[in-house]
Amino acid sequence: MSDNGFRADWAQKDFYATLGVTKDAGADQIKKAYRRLARENHPDSNPGDTAKHDRFKQVAEAYDVVGDPEKRAKYDEMRSLYGSGGFGGGFGGGGTSGGAGGFNLDDLLRDRAGAPGQGGLGDMFGDLFRGGGAGGGRTRQRVRATKGGDVETTATISFTDALDGVTISLRLSSDAPCATCSGTGGKSGTKPHVCPECEGAGFVVASVGGAFSMNETCPACHGRQLLYDDPCPTCHGSGRGQSSRTIQARIPAGVKDGQRIRLRGKGGAGEHGGPAGDLYVTVKVSGHRLFGRKGDNLTLDVPVSFDELALGADVRIPTLAGTPVTLKVPAGTPNGRTFRVRGKGARKSDGTSGDLLATVEVQVPAVLDATAREAVEAYRAATAGRPLRANLFEQAG
Numbered sequence: 001m002s003d004n005g006f007r008a009d010w011a012q013k014d015f016y017a018t019l020g021v022t023k024d025a026g027a028d029q030i031k032k033a034y035r036r037l038a039r040e041n042h043p044d045s046n047p048g049d050t051a052k053h054d055r056f057k058q059v060a061e062a063y064d065v066v067g068d069p070e071k072r073a074k075y076d077e078m079r080s081l082y083g084s085g086g087f088g089g090g091f092g093g094g095g096t097s098g099g100a101g102g103f104n105l106d107d108l109l110r111d112r113a114g115a116p117g118q119g120g121l122g123d124m125f126g127d128l129f130r131g132g133g134a135g136g137g138r139t140r141q142r143v144r145a146t147k148g149g150d151v152e153t154t155a156t157i158s159f160t161d162a163l164d165g166v167t168i169s170l171r172l173s174s175d176a177p178c179a180t181c182s183g184t185g186g187k188s189g190t191k192p193h194v195c196p197e198c199e200g201a202g203f204v205v206a207s208v209g210g211a212f213s214m215n216e217t218c219p220a221c222h223g224r225q226l227l228y229d230d231p232c233p234t235c236h237g238s239g240r241g242q243s244s245r246t247i248q249a250r251i252p253a254g255v256k257d258g259q260r261i262r263l264r265g266k267g268g269a270g271e272h273g274g275p276a277g278d279l280y281v282t283v284k285v286s287g288h289r290l291f292g293r294k295g296d297n298l299t300l301d302v303p304v305s306f307d308e309l310a311l312g313a314d315v316r317i318p319t320l321a322g323t324p325v326t327l328k329v330p331a332g333t334p335n336g337r338t339f340r341v342r343g344k345g346a347r348k349s350d351g352t353s354g355d356l357l358a359t360v361e362v363q364v365p366a367v368l369d370a371t372a373r374e375a376v377e378a379y380r381a382a383t384a385g386r387p388l389r390a391n392l393f394e395q396a397g
Contacts, residue, residue, distance in 0.1 A: 015062035015075065023076070027069070034063040035199035042200060044192050044226055148268035148277035155281050157251060159288035160320065163346050165253030170281070173244050178235035185239035186228030193229070195221035249281060253347045254296070257285035291320055296354030297345040302327070303363040309333045317358055319344045327358060335362045 016023050019033045039045070041056040066072045155168055178185070186192055194200040197220035206216045217223040224239070231237030249263055260282050267277025292299040302317050312331035316324050319341070327339050338359045345354025368376065 013062075014079075015066045018058050018062040019066070027067075030063070030067055034059060034067060035201060038063075038200045039194040042194055042226075045194060047191075146270055146274040148270040148274065150277040151267040151279045153279065153281055154284060155249070155251070156284040156286060157255075158286050159291065159293075161251070162255050162257070162283070162285040163253065163320065165251060165255075165347075167248055167250050169246055170249050170279075171244065171246050172279070178232060178239055180234035181232035181239065184228070185224070185232055185235065185237045187230035187232055190228050190230045192226035195225055195227045197221065198225070200225050247279075249279070251281070251283060252349075254349060255283050255285070256293075257283070259283050290318065293346060294357065295346075296348050298354070298356045300356060300358045302358050302360050304329070304360045306362055306364075309335060309360065309362060315360075317341075319356060325356075327360075329360065333360065335360065 016025065019030060019037065021030055021033050025033075037059040038056065041052040041059060043053050043056060046052040064071070065075050151172055153170060153172060155170060157166055157168065181188065184192070195202075195218060198204050198218035202218055202221065202223045202225045203215040204218050206214055218225075221227050222239075228237065232239070247266055249266070251261065255261065260280055263279040263281065265276045266279035270276055290300060298320060300317060302315060304313070304315060307313075308315065308329060310331065312333070313329045315327045315329050317327055318324050321344070325341055325344065327341075329339075336359060338357050341356040341358060343353050344356035347353050365372070
């Protein structure tokens with residue numbers, strides 16, 4: 001059957017009569033009639049009754065049109081055109097011409113739409129019948145693919161793994177359909193009945209103030225339209241369970257302590273063919289015995305003696321890669337000075353590396369032997385004429 005012919009067949013249906021209401025019935029009256037008929041003829045409540053199954057489809061089809069204000073207005077206009085007798089005895093088999101006068105329905109509807117030569121029946125009523133056909137009612141249109149939930153977890157890795165990158169195993173638990181009832185929420189062997197809260201619609205209308213309202217998922221059946229008197233003993237009627245799985249996650253090189261990493265598609269499973277959610281991993285980095293981190297640079301405290309700073313020295317220090325390097329400490333270097341060793345820090349996102357920041361710290365021996373004490377006392381005597389704190393007290397006064 002052609003596209004126009006199919007739509008003409010719809011135009012000849014009296015959806016008001018199907019719902020048992022008059023053409024001027026209000027939206028609340030139409031909704032009430034639909035819910036009553038849907039409850040009486042729902043397939044789950046009438047297993048094996050083909051007649052009621054067909055009746056349910058007809059009711060859903062009718063409500064899908066006249067239950068929507070915009071679709072209802074277009075449907076009423078089409079019915080008005082059809083019932084006026086101006087179609088010359090009906091739409092005819094092909095829906096494009098009828099009667100002895102060679103009447104063209106598509107041309108008429110183009111003219112009524114205000115765009116001669118453009119659009120036609122498909123443009124004017126396309127959205128009214130989109131997805132049409134038996135069973136194309138409101139219930140099936142509400143079922144949409146839903147993305148799975150996001151999952152949060154924490155992983156602790158070593159200092160070196162944070163710098164080099166590492167693949168870790170994560171044990172995750174997330175929502176999944178209950179394995180006992182396969183997600184129905186009902187006890188095995190029991191039959192469902194239409195939800196009394198939403199009367200089988202799957203949603204309820206909630207006021208948001210003034211003349212505005214919005215549809216919300218039914219809190220009783222959670223949008224499933226049906227309820228079980230005997231809920232599943234495992235999930236207690238929720239239809240949801242827990243799924244445990246182990247995945248391999250790649251932690252990139254250079255990750256910082258407390259950084260949150262997003263792994264796409266590694267979260268909870270989607271519903272009705274929807275994509276999986278995402279996994280968010282908060283990384284905790286263990287400390288290192290020698291090295292610290294400052295951005296993309298590594299830090300290292302280097303113990304030195306007084307004479308090394310005073311006289312100058314070559315000081316060998318370790319690097320995280322294992323190969324030591326030599327610091328050239330000039331004579332007269334102050335305590336706490338930081339030396340920069342290029343390219344010995346953390347790996348950056350562009351593949352280069354930061355630097356190693358080595359800070360020299362004078363270590364004072366807790367105990368001096370006789371020879372060392374004699375040398376220190378000789379140094380004190382040699383520098384007695386240059387008090388270090390003279391200017392400090394003068395400024396304070």
